Amino acid sequence: MAGQKLTLAKGLNAGLRAAMEKDAKVVLMGEDIGKLGGVFRITEGLQKDFGEERVIDTPLAEAGILGTAVGLALRGYRPVVEIQFDGFIYPAFDQIISQVSKMHSRSLGYLKVPMVIRVPFGGGIGAVEHHSESNEAYFAHTAGLRVVSCSNPEDAYWMIQQAIECDDPVMFYEPKRRYHERAEVEIDDAAGAPRGLHEAQVLREGTDVTLIAYGPMVKTCMEAAGAAADEGRSLEVIDLRSLSPLDLDTVTASAEKTGRVVVVHEASTFLGMGAEIAAEIQQKCFYHLEAPVLRVGGYNIPYPPSRFEEEFLPNLDRVLDGVDKALAY
Amino acid sequence: MSDQDVAPVPERDLGEISSPHHHETVAPGVPVRDVTDGGPEMVQFLDADGKRVSRGNCEPYEPILEGLDPETMRSLYRDLVLVRRVDAEGHALQRQGELGLWPSLLGQEAAQVGAGRAMSTQDYAFPGYREHGVAWCKGVPPLNLLGMFRGVNHGGWDSNANNFHLYTIVIGNQMLHATGYAMGVQRDGAVGTGDPSRDTAVMAFTGDGGTAQGDYNEALVFASVAHAPVVFFVQNNQWAISEPNERQFRVPPYQRAKGFGFPGVRVDGNDVLAVYAVTKHALDEARSGQGPTLIEAFTYRMGAHTTSDDPTKYRVSAEVDLWREKDPIKRMRSHLEREGIADPAFFDGIDAEADALAAEIRTGCQNMPDPELPTMFDKVYAEQHPVIDRERAELIAYHAGFEEGN
Numbered sequence: 094m095a096g097q098k099l100t101l102a103k104g105l106n107a108g109l110r111a112a113m114e115k116d117a118k119v120v121l122m123g124e125d126i127g128k129l130g131g132v133f134r135i136t137e138g139l140q141k142d143f144g145e146e147r148v149i150d151t152p153l154a155e156a157g158i159l160g161t162a163v164g165l166a167l168r169g170y171r172p173v174v175e176i177q178f179d180g181f182i183y184p185a186f187d188q189i190i191s192q193v194s195k196m197h198s199r200s201l202g203y204l205k206v207p208m209v210i211r212v213p214f215g216g217g218i219g220a221v222e223h224h225s226e227s228n229e230a231y232f233a234h235t236a237g238l239r240v241v242s243c244s245n246p247e248d249a250y251w252m253i254q255q256a257i258e259c260d261d262p263v264m265f266y267e268p269k270r271r272y273h274e275r276a277e278v279e280i281d282d283a284a285g286a287p288r289g290l291h292e293a294q295v296l297r298e299g300t301d302v303t304l305i306a307y308g309p310m311v312k313t314c315m316e317a318a319g320a321a322a323d324e325g326r327s328l329e330v331i332d333l334r335s336l337s338p339l340d341l342d343t344v345t346a347s348a349e350k351t352g353r354v355v356v357v358h359e360a361s362t363f364l365g366m367g368a369e370i371a372a373e374i375q376q377k378c379f380y381h382l383e384a385p386v387l388r389v390g391g392y393n394i395p396y397p398p399s400r401f402e403e404e405f406l407p408n409l410d411r412v413l414d415g416v417d418k419a420l421a422y
Numbered sequence: 423m424s425d426q427d428v429a430p431v432p433e434r435d436l437g438e439i440s441s442p443h444h445h446e447t448v449a450p451g452v453p454v455r456d457v458t459d460g461g462p463e464m465v466q467f468l469d470a471d472g473k474r475v476s477r478g479n480c481e482p483y484e485p486i487l488e489g490l491d492p493e494t495m496r497s498l499y500r501d502l503v504l505v506r507r508v509d510a511e512g513h514a515l516q517r518q519g520e521l522g523l524w525p526s527l528l529g530q531e532a533a534q535v536g537a538g539r540a541m542s543t544q545d546y547a548f549p550g551y552r553e554h555g556v557a558w559c560k561g562v563p564p565l566n567l568l569g570m571f572r573g574v575n576h577g578g579w580d581s582n583a584n585n586f587h588l589y590t591i592v593i594g595n596q597m598l599h600a601t602g603y604a605m606g607v608q609r610d611g612a613v614g615t616g617d618p619s620r621d622t623a624v625m626a627f628t629g630d631g632g633t634a635q636g637d638y639n640e641a642l643v644f645a646s647v648a649h650a651p652v653v654f655f656v657q658n659n660q661w662a663i664s665e666p667n668e669r670q671f672r673v674p675p676y677q678r679a680k681g682f683g684f685p686g687v688r689v690d691g692n693d694v695l696a697v698y699a700v701t702k703h704a705l706d707e708a709r710s711g712q713g714p715t716l717i718e719a720f721t722y723r724m725g726a727h728t729t730s731d732d733p734t735k736y737r738v739s740a741e742v743d744l745w746r747e748k749d750p751i752k753r754m755r756s757h758l759e760r761e762g763i764a765d766p767a768f769f770d771g772i773d774a775e776a777d778a779l780a781a782e783i784r785t786g787c788q789n790m791p792d793p794e795l796p797t798m799f800d801k802v803y804a805e806q807h808p809v810i811d812r813e814r815a816e817l818i819a820y821h822a823g824f825e826e827g828n
C-alpha cells in the first residue's frame with residue numbers, strides 16, 4: 094500500500110484483516126459488526142470473508158461481550174471487541190476492571206488474556222448523549238490495561254495489529270470523528286511497523302511551545318501549529334499515541350527543549366490524561382520549564398448537548414489561547 | 423478456523439419455539455423461525471383485514487374489549503394517525519437538517535398507543551428512545567421530544583408533569599429504574615387499596631435487543647422478588663439495528679417471563695385493541711397487588727433503526743413488504759369502517775388534524791432557540807460547585823476577550 098490515500102476507517106479495516114489472516118485465533122466480537130460491518134463500517138466485509146465463527150454478532154450486552162471475551166482468551170483465542178460507542182462501555186466496566194486487567198497478576202502470570210477493546214471515542218459528530226465521550230482516563234488509571242489511541246490511517250493500520258499481537262489487554266481508542274479523513278500512506282508490510290505501539294511521535298518540530306495530544310486532537314494541534322507559524326511562533330506537536338504506558342522520554346525531551354507545554358484532549362481536564370502528564374513533566378523537567386504545564390480540554394461537565402459541543406471541545410482558538418497563556422509567563 | 427471445523431449443533435427438541443425460519447444468518451442449531459408469525463399463543467383481536475377475531479390466549483382480555491365504546495375506538499384510531507404523523511414529521515425534520523437524528527416508530531404505532539392508552543394518569547412510564555407514541559398518550563407535547571434530537575438538551579422535560587420519564591438511550595438502564603420506582607409505589611401504599619385514583623403501576627419499555635442486556639434481566643429478578651407493580655413492555659420489532667431475534671435469544675421474551683416468576687403474554691403488536699386490552703389487564707393486576715407481567719408486542723420496525731442507519735445492508739425488502747400487509751392503522755380503519763363506527767367525515771377530520779399537528783411541530787422545531795452558552799454549566803449539580811463556577815466564569819471571560827478584539 095504505497096503512496097495510496099486511505100481513510101482511518103479503512104486503515105483499521107485493513108489492519109484487522111491482516112491480523113486475522115496472520116493468526117487464526119483472532120476473533121472479532123461486537124454488536125452489528127457482521128453484515129452491517131459495525132455502525133462505522135470498521136469491520137466491513139470481514140464476516141463475509143472470515144465467517145460467523147470469527148466475526149461474531151453478539152447479543153446486545155456489553156458485560157456479556159467482555160466476560161465471554163475473557164473466556165475465549167483463556168481458551169487461547171485473541172478476541173478483538175468492538176464497543177459500539179464510548180458511552181456504552183460502562184456495562185462492561187466491571188469485567189474490564191475486575192477481571193481483564195487483573196487476570197495475569199492474580200494468576201501470578203499463569204494466565205494471559207490478550208484482547209483488544211476497540212472504543213470509538215470523542216465528540217464532534219453532532220450525536221445524542223452517550224455517543225461522544227472520552228473515557229480513556231478511567232482505563233489508563235487501571236493497572237493491567239494498556240491504553241493507546243491512533244490519530245491517522247497509517248497508525249490505525251499498524252497499531253491495531255500491534256495491539257492484537259500484544260499479550261496484554263489493550264484498550265484501543267479510535268477518534269470517531271476522524272474515521273473518514275484520508276491521508277497518504279506508505280505501508281511496507283515487509284518492513285513492518287515504523288514504530289512501537291507505546292512510542293510517542295513528534296509530528297512537527299518547534300522551539301517555542303510543545304503541544305501534546307492524541308486521537309482526534311492531534312489534527313487540531315497540527316492546525317494550531319500551522320496557524321501559529323504564520324504569526325512567527327514555532328510549536329512542536331507530539332502525538333502521544335500511547336496513554337498507558339506514557340512515552341515520557343519523548344515528552345520530557347520536548348519539554349526540556351521548549352520549556353513550555355500545553356496538553357490538549359477532549360476529555361474533561363479534572364484527573365484527565367493532562368493531569369498525569371503535567372505532573373510527570375514538572376517533576377522531571379522542573380529546571381527547564383519557563384511556564385507551568387497547561388491543559389486545554391473539555392469542561393468538567395457531562396458531555397453537553399451537541400449544540401454546545403463546538404464550545405465544549407478544544408478548537409483551534411482555544412489551543413492557541415493556551416499557547417498564548419504559556420508564552421505569557 | 424474454517425466453517426468445516428465447526429461441528430453442527432445437533433437439533434434438539436426446543437418445543438414451541440421451533441418453526442420455519444426466515445433469516446439467512448443463524449447460529450448453528452438455532453431453529454428457523456418465520457419472522458412474520460407470532461405463533462398460536464399470540465393474542466389478536468383484529469386480523470390483518472380489520473375483522474374482529476379472538477385468537478391466541480385471548481380469553482382474559484375479552485371483557486376489557488367488550489367495555490370499549492365507539493368513542494374510545496375512534497380515539498384510539500385518532501392517536502394512531504397522529505402519532506404516525508408526529509413520527510413522520512420528526513423524520514422529515516431530520517432530513518431537512520433541523521434534527522441530528524430521529525428514531526422512527528413507523529410500524530409500532532399500535533403497540534405504543536395500545537400500551538400508552540391503557541395507562542392511568544398516575545401510572546408512570548420509563549421509555550427507551552423510540553416511545554414517541556407512549557409519550558403522546560401520556561400527554562407529553564411532541565416538541566419536548568425533539569430537543570434532544572436537535573441537540574439543544576438531553577431531554578430536559580419534567581418527567582413528573584406527565585409521569586413519563588426521560589428517554590433512556592443506554593439499553594436496559596431504565597428497566598431497573600422502573601422496577602425501583604414500583605418498589606417506591608409499594609412503600610407508599612399505593613398498591614392494592616382498591617382506590618382507582620390511588621393504585622399505581624409502572625411501565626418499562628425496551629426492545630427485543632434490550633432483553634439480552636444484564637440490566638433487563640436484573641430488573642425482572644428484582645421485580646419478581648419484590649412482587650413490584652411493574653409491567654415490562656418489550657416491543658419485539660424483530661431487529662436490534664442489524665441483528666435479528668436469533669442473535670438475542672432462543673426462547674422469546676414472553677416465554678422467559680415464567681422463568682423469572684411472573685406471567686408473560688405475547689400480543690399482536692400491530693393490533694391496537696389487543697395491545698390495549700392485554701396492557702390494561704396487566705396494569706390492573708399490578709395496581710391491585712398481583713405483581714409484574716411481561717408483555718411482548720410482536721411487531722416490526724418498518725423503517726431504518728434511525729436516520730443514521732442503512733437497513734439494505736442487512737435485511738431484505740420482501741420482509742418489509744410482508745409486514746406492510748399488517749399495517750396497524752389500515753387494520754383499525756378497516757375495523758371502524760366494517761363496524762360502522764366511523765364515517766368518511768371522521769377520517770377526513772383526523773387527517774386535517776394531523777396536518778395541523780405536523781405544521782405546529784415543524785414551526786415549533788424550527789423556532790426552537792439554541793441555548794445560551796453558559797447554560798451548559800447549569801444544573802450539573804443541584805448545589806453550588808466551585809469547579810463549575812470557575813469554568814463558567816472562564817468561558818464568559820474567554821468570549822468577552824474575543825469581543826474586545828484581543
Ligand SMILES: Cc1ncc(C[n+]2csc(CCOP(=O)(O)OP(=O)(O)O)c2C)c(N)n1
Pocket residue numbers: 124153155177181184552591592593628629630631632633659661662663723727
Ligand atoms: C448499552 C448500549 N449498547 C449499545 C447501544 C447502541 N444501540 C442503540 S439501539 C441498539 C439496538 C436496540 O435494539 P432493540 O432493543 O431491539 O430496540 P429497537 O431499536 O429495535 O427499538 C443498539 C445496539 C446502546 N444504546 N446502549
Ligand SMILES: [Mg+2]
Pocket residue numbers: 629630631657658659660661662663723
Ligand atoms: Mg428491536
